[in-house]
Amino acid sequence: MTDQNHGGDPDGRQNQADLIAAIATATGPGAVSVVRLSGFGADKALAQVFVAHLDPAKNPRAMVYGQLVHPQSKELIDRVLAVYFPAPHSFTGEDSAEIFGHGGSTVPRLILEAVLAAGARLANPGEFTQRAFLNDRLSLDQAEAVADLVAAQSEAEAALAVRHLEGTLSAKIKPVIDQTVDLQAELVAILDFEEDWDDDQRDRIIASLGRVYGKIFDLAEKGKNLRVFRDGLRIVLTGLPNAGKSSLFNALLGRDRALVSPRPGTTRDYLEAMVSWDGLRVELVDTAGLGSESGAESGAGSGDELEGLGQALALRELKDADVIVRLRSITQPGPDQAPQTWDGEKILTVWSKTDLAPGPLPQNSLGVSALTGEGLDALKQSVLKKVGLVKGLKPEIVPNLRQRIALEAALERIGQARQALLDRLPPDIAALEVSLALESLNRITGRVLTDDILSQVFEKFCLGK
Template structure:
């Protein structure tokens, strides 16, 4: 879709989920919104801005009464899209909203594309690109932690941080301009050391923001947490205990779990994707072998691995070797069946001791999961901006690499005016991040995942 054509017509859509309900909201926006409103609500001659009015909604061609609805008029530019916009609250259900939408089309509106309302808000300067993505996170987010990050981003928390970084890059360029303006001076008004220090400070600020990226991206889908260990180590019991429900079959027969079970878990508002896998062992059973192969695929993609072994016994050589192959910072050793060990005073090996049957150790395990998967975010202030998308991290990494390239060029005694091209590229990456430079294919990717009414 060509962004230059977006405001040439009036778009309409149902903005609430379809199905049985008390109220449905429809919205239409564009230069012809006032005309469309007059055609479907002829009795509403002089709507007052942002004042909800009860009006009869009629089909513009047949005059048939479709509903009596609440109508709100938002004249440009003080509307969500920045254009003339109308919201209609009809009775809910499937048929009534659709009949009113058909009437809007007959009155001159066209169907909105996914995300087109928010795309118009961005193009009309009502939102920047980071805020627009936050709208999508507010709609699609399934964890309180992502919701908090999205609300803060809607309030321009991340946008302000990126804008400040861009201003600082431009400020460093300005220092270079001062230095270049006085080439004949032995000591220019801006010492090179100050310019270099300014660039180094920018790198440190970008690094601080980028540190939130790995965990920030997990807020959307959840940290993939895989339970692994030999058969009958208590994986399914612990899986059920953490979820608080019986999802996995639990027996004393080794090899009961033949496939991977996945479920979502929230710990203090932070999302986890908990996966119970088949026990890892050598087997001639074809079906069990397929389950073990599935388990290994999950392990290769895991953000966090819980290695389970029964309490009260030392790890065998195979378990020790398996632990050594896993990343230490993303692996937790969990000692299961702690209530069954014969001598509670003797605990072989490290790890978190838990009992799925009594619940002992589960609070400590949940805390360890939270700290291991989201420790960097927990250390951030409550309202600190977070990097929650790969697009954000990619642009910030590009800016950092360019500034580092500028510093390296200075170290190699490259003339400052040539080294400064790195700063221009860094500023460009930050501008792309907030959407200062709009590119149609980038916008299509950002808004294409939105629901139609947004």
């Protein structure tokens, strides 16, 4: 492990890494593509492939129009716009250039090949962002937010990622790190004058540790409770055969995706579909009915091997659900035979086919009609409430799994340090625990860096980012 202070060179030029290049846009049909270069000699490489009246390196941060040619054959490849960003005022903090050419599957590749022929090497996935991090342009949590923003599959995920990119997590964690550093300094000072160590001082440090604990706890809890803003929400529909699961699935999707029939046991495989609820990514899963409609011991259409296989799949799906919507047909209000093998906390029981209800629903119960659409909105709200979400919630910070593990490790250490002082153990135990807590906290922003952290974070990136 290394405790690094990245960059350091205010000019940012002397310690530039080798020249890398990649296509930054998605390949395939498209009007425009971007090829990116960064590192030592970006200006010279650009000069070899770009022919224009103006020199981009002498007109930094301005778009220059010109011809893109192969550096050796001088053959014309495209008409492009090029822009040059001298260090340190670029995304990576290094001398960089971007070439805006035509899109498609061929031109961007030819432009990249020209740039490689001019001395660049192909960048690894995430290498531009990694350099931005190593040059102190971004903290590690911000670099992770770059990957999250690119990978976002819903408005909620994108909104969260862009906030993290603004540095919301670093801003919250830095004061906690500062306080922990102060505590560590105080404990280390005490080690030198242990005989003077009095109760007042001990109580004061115990109180400070309690406050730091509270702040870290809040952040770690956010990672747990607001996880759906990162991972989306998986909702599995279950119930007896014919309960109306596939009909509800279709109604929530707004199109007829699943087969519906009055015959019990219609759905065999499970079906998945993605929808957006208040900008949140929701995966809906329709499954085979569990138990038998008639309440008999074996499944409906008993002896049917396929039905058994379908039910096994359904049971597996229930295990991965964030919320299980258990449908009960209002036309069969008798005892529910569905196996109760899953986590009760996740279950939302809902009456289906309310348009056929002979009278009012039981009090405080939830009902839907896939036929009329009645109750669908209330169902959505109840599901969101089940995972602790209130309408319109836009969290500023949701730590990802890596960050949450580091927070929980720090929490454990701070708790141990506090306990050691409460137990009147020698202060060197608390000092050690606090320094380990600090190490965990510094992993979040990347102040403490190991090779495994680097690869864990950057291997998720796409090429050219």
